[in-house]
Amino acid sequence: MKKLIIFALIGLLAQLIDGSLGMAYGVTSTSLLLAFGIAPAVASASVHLAEVVTTAASGVSHIKFGNVDKQTVYRLIIPGSIGAFLGATFLSNIPGDLAKPYISIFLLLLGVYVLIRFLFQFKPQEEGKGLNLTRKQSIPLGLIAGFADATGGGGWGPIATPVLLSRKGMSARKVVGTVDTSEFAIAVSATLGFFISLGWEEVNWLWVGALMIGGIIAAPIAAWLVRKIHPQLMGVLVGGFIILVNARTLLTTWIDDSSTYPFIYIGIALLWIGAIIFSITKIVNNKNSKPIDFNS
Secondary structure, eight states, X not given: OHHHHHHHXXXXXXXXXXXXXXXXXXXXXXXXXXXXXXXXXXXXXXXXXXXXXXXXXXXXXXXXXXXXXXXXXXXXXXHHHHHHHHHHXXXXXXXXXXXHHHXXXXXXXXXXXXXXXXXXXXXXXXXXXXXXXXXXHHHHHHHHHHHHHHHHSOOHHHHHHHHHHXXXXXXXXXXXXXXXXXXXXXXXXXXXXXXXXXXXXXXXXXXXXXXXXXXXXXXHHHHHHHHHSOHHHHHHHHHHHHHHHHHHHHHHHHOOOGGGHHHHHHHHHHHHXXXXXXXXXXXXXXXXXXXXXXXX
16 A cells, blocks of 8 residues: 555656656656666556556646647647657667667757756747647657657657757747647557557556556646746756756766766756746846736
8 A cells, every 4th residue: 555655656746747847757757666666667567558647637737727739739649659659569679778878968958058048048028829830840859759758768758848948939838738738649659559569467557546646636736837837937947857867867878986976966956956046036036027928
């Protein structure tokens, strides 16, 4: 019973982070499950299946709070689903860890760009009502992010969110809500491919149910937070989280001396906290800025 409660809390925490920042359900929940001694295959199967329900709950919540650009969702789900299914079915045995650090470098640089742009160059009037993602842009983004999600144990949010946020005029709130909502189709496709290739034996349904319950509870809370947080602060939060997550991947891949990890993490965290405080101060002091229309 204690383990089920812990899994429910893991699902709640993971979905709260994912629903608020547009990424990291898989990274957070899988990492925490592994920390409790769950076998990697079981953790992966459990998380993928739980995501089918949690992403559905998250999508409904984001739509209710007006955080979604539906046209972009439609353009992302088909290539994303194809990439996720192919990755899970045919390429799950290829060591995705080989490409992971190089993808992380790209994403870390994007995270730095997102952080700097929202910290120093953000102008509320530049935010568009929609995301204006063309079909030519959505197809490669969907295929790559969906493929990475299936083969790397997570990647839809970490790739799609920073790529969309790096475009000028993108609303941070709409990016987070759109990426989270479209992830439902990716989770379904990856789960189908996963079970076609590996079967249903790996799943512990009690653990999956606990993860689902936690995620369902957190989904509307996260969607509400996205609606209420100032878009400049949202961009800074997302940018910092992108940097932290990808720095972890690079450290564990290329630096053997784990004793240096805490100092690097603390350094990144202090810079991130400083950026958050700076952005909050900037928002408070900017008395001449127009009020944000959260109903757009």
